[in-house]
Amino acid sequence: MTSHTTEMKQFACILHLYSSRAYKYFRKRFPLPHPSTLTIWLSTDTASPGFSDRAFFHLQQRVESHATAYQYCSLMIESVTLRDQLEWDRATQRLAGFVDVGSGALDADEAPAASESIVLMAVGVFVPWRVPLGYFFVGWVTGHVLAQLLRQAINRLNHIGVTVLSVTSAASARGMATAKALGVLIEAGCIRCTFRHPPGSSHHIAYFFDACHLLQLLRNTFQSFGRLEFEGGAAEWRHVVALAALQQEKAVLDGNFLPSKLRKSPGCCLKVNQATQLFSDEVAEVLEHLELLGLPTFQDCRGTAKFVRLISNLFEVFSSRNRHGKGLKGPVSARTYAKVSLLLSEAKSTFVALRDSSGRRILKGRRNLGFLGFLLNAESLKWLYSNYIHFDKVPSRSLLTFVFSLDHLKVFLEILRQTYAINGNPPCVAFQAAYWKVLTSYIFRPGEQEDSLLGEASTLDESLYRRRDLTLGAIHALYHAEVTVPTDSLLCLAPSSSLSDLSNALTELPVLARGRSAASFVAEKLAAALRCGVCVMALFASKDGLLSHDLDRRIKRVDGLSSPSVCVRQIVKTSERVLRRYANVKDSLIYLKQLQLPLEKKILHELSGQSPFFPDLSNHLFDGETSVSNHYTKLLKEIVQGYLGIRAEQEQNWDLRGRSSSAVDRLTKAMTGLENPTETSGTLLDL
Structure with missing residues (x-):
C-alpha cells in the first residue's frame, strides 16, 4: 500500500x-x-x-x-x-x-x-x-x-x-x-x-x-415545430423569418407608432438591424408595433412577441454581469428577488403548458432539453437565494448570475x-x-x-460571439439564398486588437493621398475586430434617413464604400484638435508612440465635456462585468487609440530625422500644464 x-x-x-x-x-x-x-x-x-x-x-x-x-x-x-x-x-x-x-x-x-x-x-x-x-x-x-x-x-x-x-x-x-x-x-x-x-x-x-447553450436549444425547438402554443396565445416562427427579411417597409404612416428607439420622424422608413438578437426586447417591441401598423404578414404576432420577450427576460436573469445593472440585468438581491421570482414562475407555467401544433406537450417530447434546462436553472437559483443569500451566510447579499455561465x-x-x-x-x-x-x-x-x-x-464579448447565429442576420441568411456574405462577417473571430496591433496594421499614407479620412480607417479597422454587431453598426453612418443598418452596410464597409458615423467623425475631430494643441509637427510628432497614453487621457478629458456619443449603445452601459469597462467606453477609447495609432504610423512613414531629444520633454511639459500649450508652433498636415 x-x-x-x-x-x-x-x-x-x-x-x-x-x-x-x-x-x-x-x-x-x-x-x-x-x-x-x-x-x-x-x-x-x-x-x-x-x-x-x-x-x-x-x-x-x-x-x-x-x-x-x-x-x-x-x-x-x-x-x-x-x-x-x-x-x-x-x-x-x-x-x-x-x-x-x-x-x-x-x-x-x-x-x-x-x-x-x-x-x-x-x-x-x-x-x-x-x-x-x-x-x-x-x-x-x-x-x-x-x-x-x-x-x-x-x-x-x-x-x-x-x-x-x-x-x-x-x-x-x-x-x-x-x-x-x-x-x-x-x-x-x-x-x-x-x-x-x-x-x-x-x-x-x-x-x-449554460444559458447560451440553452438559448440555442430553444431556437432549434422553435424553428423545428414552427408554432408553439401556450395559454393565451401562440408563437410562430414565420413572424421571425418575416422580420429578418424586412429590409425596408414604406407602409409606415406615422413615426409615433414606432417604438421610442426606432422613432425618427413621421413617414420614415423602417430598416431592420440584422445584428439584433432574436430573443431580445427590441424584437418583441418591433413585432408588437408592426402588428399595430396593420401589416398583413405580422397579424396575430402578439403571441410571438410575448414568447420572445419571456425568453429574453429569462436569459437576462441568468446573465447579469454588473452590480449597477438596471432591472433584470442587475444582481439578484432582496430588492429584486420578488420580480425575478415572479418571472421564473411565469416561465414555469408557460413551459409546462407549451404544446406543438398537434397538441403534444413540449416537455414530454424529444426537444425539451432547452426548456427543462431553464427550469432547472430557475430551481437552482431559487435554492441558492433561499439557502445562502437570504440568510446572510455569504459575504454579499447580492448575486451576479453570470458566474454560472x-x-x-x-x-x-x-x-x-x-x-x-x-x-x-x-x-x-x-x-x-x-x-x-x-x-x-x-x-x-x-x-x-x-x-x-x-x-x-470580456465574458460579454464571448457571450455575444457564442450567440452569433441567434441574430436576425443569421436567420435572414438561412432563409434567403441571395445573401452571399455569411453572418459571421458581423462578428469577427479575431479578438479585439490592441493599440499596437491597430497602429502596426495601418500604413495609410498612400491611401490617405487618395482622399480617405482617418475616421474611415479607424471605423473599418475596429469593425474588423469587434465581436458585437451592434457596436459595428454604430461605427458607420446611416443613409437615406434609415433608422439602422443592415447586413448590406457591413458588406459595403468591406468594399470601402461606407462612411463613418457622425459620432466617429466627431471623436476623431476632437482628437485632431487636441493633437494640434499639444504637438509640434517639426520636432514632436515622432514621439507620439511614447506619449500616446498622456495624449489619450487629454483627448478623453476633452470628450467628457461633450454630449454623449452613440445613443444606440446606451443599453451597453451596464452589460459588461464592470461599469467602467463596457462597450460604450471601450469603443470610445479604441477610436481615440486608433486615431493616435494612425498619426504615429504616419510619422514613421514620413521618416522624420534629426529631431531634438528635448522635444519629448517640451511636449510632456506642455501637456502637464508646466508650459503654455499655445507656445507650441507649427501645424499638422490634414488627413
Whole structure:
C-alpha cells in the first residue's frame, strides 16, 4: 500500500473514473487505496495532465490571506476535441497523445489515443476570480467520467477551504448524463436541482446548464415545430423569418407608432438591424408595433412577441454581469428577488403548458432539453437565494448570475487556441504546451490578480460571439439564398486588437493621398475586430434617413464604400484638435508612440465635456462585468487609440530625422500644464 507502481496507479484511477461501483468491488479483493487517495494521484506539479498543484497552491494562498473573498466558488467543466495524433515529446523523451487522467500517460502500442481534453475551472461567486484547476486527456467521455472528475475537484477544493456552491456544464446529452450521475433529477414533472457531496452528507450543491447553450436549444425547438402554443396565445416562427427579411417597409404612416428607439420622424422608413438578437426586447417591441401598423404578414404576432420577450427576460436573469445593472440585468438581491421570482414562475407555467401544433406537450417530447434546462436553472437559483443569500451566510447579499455561465471557461479556451495557433483541433502536445504557457504567464506572476488570467477579455464579448447565429442576420441568411456574405462577417473571430496591433496594421499614407479620412480607417479597422454587431453598426453612418443598418452596410464597409458615423467623425475631430494643441509637427510628432497614453487621457478629458456619443449603445452601459469597462467606453477609447495609432504610423512613414531629444520633454511639459500649450508652433498636415 505504501509503494504502488505507475501501472497500478493508472489502473486504479481509470477504473474509479469509469465505474465507481467496479472500484468498490475490486477494492474488496485487491489492495486498492481509498478513493480520497486518488485525488493526490490525479494531481501533478508539471505541465502534464491532471489537477494542477500550482493552481491549488496559489488558490490556497489566496484563501488564507482573503478567506471571505475566496470561500465560495462555482465549478465548471468543458471538453476540447483533440487531434488523434501521436507525437514525440522531446521534453519527456516519450510518445505523447495517449490517454492521461493525471496518473501518467499510457505507453503501449495497444493503448488508446486521447480524443478529448477535459478542462475544469473554479470561478468566484461573490468576488470576481478565476482559476483553471487542470485538464485531462481522455479517449472516450461519459457522464459518469465527468461526474467523477467533478467530485474529485470538489474534494480538492474543500481540502483547501473553498466551498463549491454550484456546478455548470453544457446543455447537452453528456451534460444531462453528468447531472444524473451526480444525483440531479431532470424530468418534466419533477426537478431536483441539487446533489449531495460527499454522498450521504448534508451539504448540497446546485447544478446549472449554460444559458447560451440553452438559448440555442430553444431556437432549434422553435424553428423545428414552427408554432408553439401556450395559454393565451401562440408563437410562430414565420413572424421571425418575416422580420429578418424586412429590409425596408414604406407602409409606415406615422413615426409615433414606432417604438421610442426606432422613432425618427413621421413617414420614415423602417430598416431592420440584422445584428439584433432574436430573443431580445427590441424584437418583441418591433413585432408588437408592426402588428399595430396593420401589416398583413405580422397579424396575430402578439403571441410571438410575448414568447420572445419571456425568453429574453429569462436569459437576462441568468446573465447579469454588473452590480449597477438596471432591472433584470442587475444582481439578484432582496430588492429584486420578488420580480425575478415572479418571472421564473411565469416561465414555469408557460413551459409546462407549451404544446406543438398537434397538441403534444413540449416537455414530454424529444426537444425539451432547452426548456427543462431553464427550469432547472430557475430551481437552482431559487435554492441558492433561499439557502445562502437570504440568510446572510455569504459575504454579499447580492448575486451576479453570470458566474454560472461557461463564458469564463470559453474565454480561457479561446486564449489557449490563440496560443497554440493551430487551425482545427490541436494535438495533445500543442494543447499541453499552450496550457502550461498561459498558466505560467498569467496566474503565477507575483502580485498579479487572478483576473489577469483573461487579460482584458470580456465574458460579454464571448457571450455575444457564442450567440452569433441567434441574430436576425443569421436567420435572414438561412432563409434567403441571395445573401452571399455569411453572418459571421458581423462578428469577427479575431479578438479585439490592441493599440499596437491597430497602429502596426495601418500604413495609410498612400491611401490617405487618395482622399480617405482617418475616421474611415479607424471605423473599418475596429469593425474588423469587434465581436458585437451592434457596436459595428454604430461605427458607420446611416443613409437615406434609415433608422439602422443592415447586413448590406457591413458588406459595403468591406468594399470601402461606407462612411463613418457622425459620432466617429466627431471623436476623431476632437482628437485632431487636441493633437494640434499639444504637438509640434517639426520636432514632436515622432514621439507620439511614447506619449500616446498622456495624449489619450487629454483627448478623453476633452470628450467628457461633450454630449454623449452613440445613443444606440446606451443599453451597453451596464452589460459588461464592470461599469467602467463596457462597450460604450471601450469603443470610445479604441477610436481615440486608433486615431493616435494612425498619426504615429504616419510619422514613421514620413521618416522624420534629426529631431531634438528635448522635444519629448517640451511636449510632456506642455501637456502637464508646466508650459503654455499655445507656445507650441507649427501645424499638422490634414488627413
